[in-house]
Amino acid sequence: MGVNDSLSELRGAIDELDSQLLTLFNQRADLAKAVAAVKLREGETVDFYRPDREASVLRRVKEQNPGPLKDEHVARIYRELMSSCLALEKPLTVAYLGPSGTFTQEAALKHFGHAVHTVETATIADIFHEVENGEAHYGVVPVENSTEGVISHTLDIFMNSALQICGEVALRIHHHLLTNVEALDQVKVVYSHQQSLAQCRQWLMSHLPGVETIAVSSNAEAARLASEEGAAAIAGEIASDLYQLNMLASNIEDEPNNTTRFLVIGQQEVPPSGDDKTSMMISTKNIAGALQSVLAPFAYAGISLNKIESRPSRQAAWDYVFFVDIDGHQDDEKVSTVLQELLPNVNLLKVLGSYPKAVI
């Protein structure tokens, strides 16, 4: 079959393959249902969702993909396929920062696929509460942006939470100016979340100088206000569809690689997937060289440090907690040896979770 065949012959061949794919997809779904039955038989508390297994399935299809389909597109197809298989095992509820149309919802759907049920919350703290109370199985919280840095509020909540980090999601963030007015000179007010206003600061200064900007609780809320009041909002594409606003200017973020990283939180510890990260919270003793003595053992063991952030501990003035991300899983011998070594030198060491690095 190829370019010399007629359109109807080629479409007939596609129909034939689609029928085979449909049979194979459903055979795969039957196997996932059988896996669920085995999980129920073997465990008292059952985690139907297995982030480590999902990451290795996605990595494997990307590695084995012969093309011409792009690796990332094949991974997205499998992302949705596994999401549907998991929904047959156990329908999952995932909490995100609402209202609907926020980037956190987009991140949740990117990570879990569209077969999960997403529930909105009013604040980041509420996402933690929903998961802690069992109202939601998992939650997705923003943690850092490549332009604006860390979302300190999220880190602060981790200090008092027993939840585990089960995964990470990286989302390219495109901001658009959404409004139903016809031209830029008719825009009198721009609503958005403060992070998004900051990410578009240069664009606002050069295209809407002197126009009032108002920070609100989320970009979706900004879009809702813009549609009600005839104002403008900076938000993403989903919000433009949801609130029926035109895109007067697109991709207005100052930094072309503007990316936000989100964390998936839940009640489960994730086993190694083969390519993992570990996030931890460390409180050092208030003595000279304390931070050095915490970081040096990672370097000696050849463990890469991805990130270190400090936050006031809120226990005493000028007392700090460090949030550290490293390469590797807490069950890896190299990592667990260093964690043991650190214990005598710190006031607190709390592993927030080991989880697969983002695959899609």
Ligand SMILES: O=C(O)C(=O)C[C@]1(C(=O)O)C=C[C@@H](O)C=C1
């Ligand atoms: O392997 C499992 O544990 C499954 O439940 C199957 C499956 C899949 O569809 O491949 C589905 C859900 C899990 O999160 C991981 C993988």
